[in-house]
Amino acid sequence: MEKISATILAFNEGKRIGACLESLSGIADEVVVVDSFSTDNTVEICHAYGCKVVRREFDGFGAQRQYATSLTSNKYILSIDADEVVSPALRDSLLRLKEEGFTHRVYSVARLNFYCGYPVRHCGWYPDRQIRLFDKRYANWNLKDVGEKVIFRDSVLPEPLDGDILHYRCDTREQYQNVTRNHASIKARVLAARPRPIHPLSPVIHGLKAFWHTYISEGGIFEGNAGREISAESYRAEYLAYRAARQLKNS
Numbered sequence: 001m002e003k004i005s006a007t008i009l010a011f012n013e014g015k016r017i018g019a020c021l022e023s024l025s026g027i028a029d030e031v032v033v034v035d036s037f038s039t040d041n042t043v044e045i046c047h048a049y050g051c052k053v054v055r056r057e058f059d060g061f062g063a064q065r066q067y068a069t070s071l072t073s074n075k076y077i078l079s080i081d082a083d084e085v086v087s088p089a090l091r092d093s094l095l096r097l098k099e100e101g102f103t104h105r106v107y108s109v110a111r112l113n114f115y116c117g118y119p120v121r122h123c124g125w126y127p128d129r130q131i132r133l134f135d136k137r138y139a140n141w142n143l144k145d146v147g148e149k150v151i152f153r154d155s156v157l158p159e160p161l162d163g164d165i166l167h168y169r170c171d172t173r174e175q176y177q178n179v180t181r182n183h184a185s186i187k188a189r190v191l192a193a194r195p196r197p198i199h200p201l202s203p204v205i206h207g208l209k210a211f212w213h214t215y216i217s218e219g220g221i222f223e224g225n226a227g228r229e230i231s232a233e234s235y236r237a238e239y240l241a242y243r244a245a246r247q248l249k250n251s
Helices: 017-023 042-048 061-070 088-100 173-193 202-217 220-250
Strands: 004-010 030-035 052-055 076-079 084-086 106-115 130-135 139-141 150-152 159-170
Touching: 004 017, 004 061, 017 042, 017 084, 030 042, 030 061, 042 052, 061 076, 061 139, 084 088, 088 159, 106 220, 130 139, 130 150, 130 159, 159 173, 173 220, 202 220
Parallel strands: 004 030, 004 076, 030 052, 106 159
Antiparallel strands: 076 130, 084 159, 106 130, 139 150
């Protein structure tokens, strides 16, 4: 039977990581957790599930994920976040792969995102297909601080898997706002490092583009109040990222 190593990035995920680890039972032959010095009981929970836990200062999402991959002992890597759960259908797909053997180097998985417990199928949130299972000899994470992805040769075609990763983005609107603002601050540093200048109107222009894309182009209008809140937060996140980037450049 083929073996899979699962990797997880964590920081103060004590309330959610247990469900993630439970869903990996029987799938992952090894679970590697890279923890950014949590101050809650995240590490204790991971140890209780038999995970290999390494503590490391957060150094951007891409670098952190690649570091986690470097600690694994099996060829095939399943990357999952602490606030994600493997669905029953995806579990069946992964168990079948382990039993029958891997036939591809990279596999894509649909991700169903939840906003305050509500499954969102518009706003660009579904199927939100991700490369989450791959042979680390032929693929790995790029080093982008935010917006990271698995990279591989152009001639490789990802194989889609049945089933979803269930992503529980937030329990409250405020929690979602905190996450998007944190990502905006990381993106601001990336934007500020680029050589081209940032126009004074860029924050508003990019914010409006983000709102239009989420609410109109990706159908957020069909998600009711959740769609409006997600779209408004898309505006705010882009606005804050470009505003902070301009301030960094000017300073």
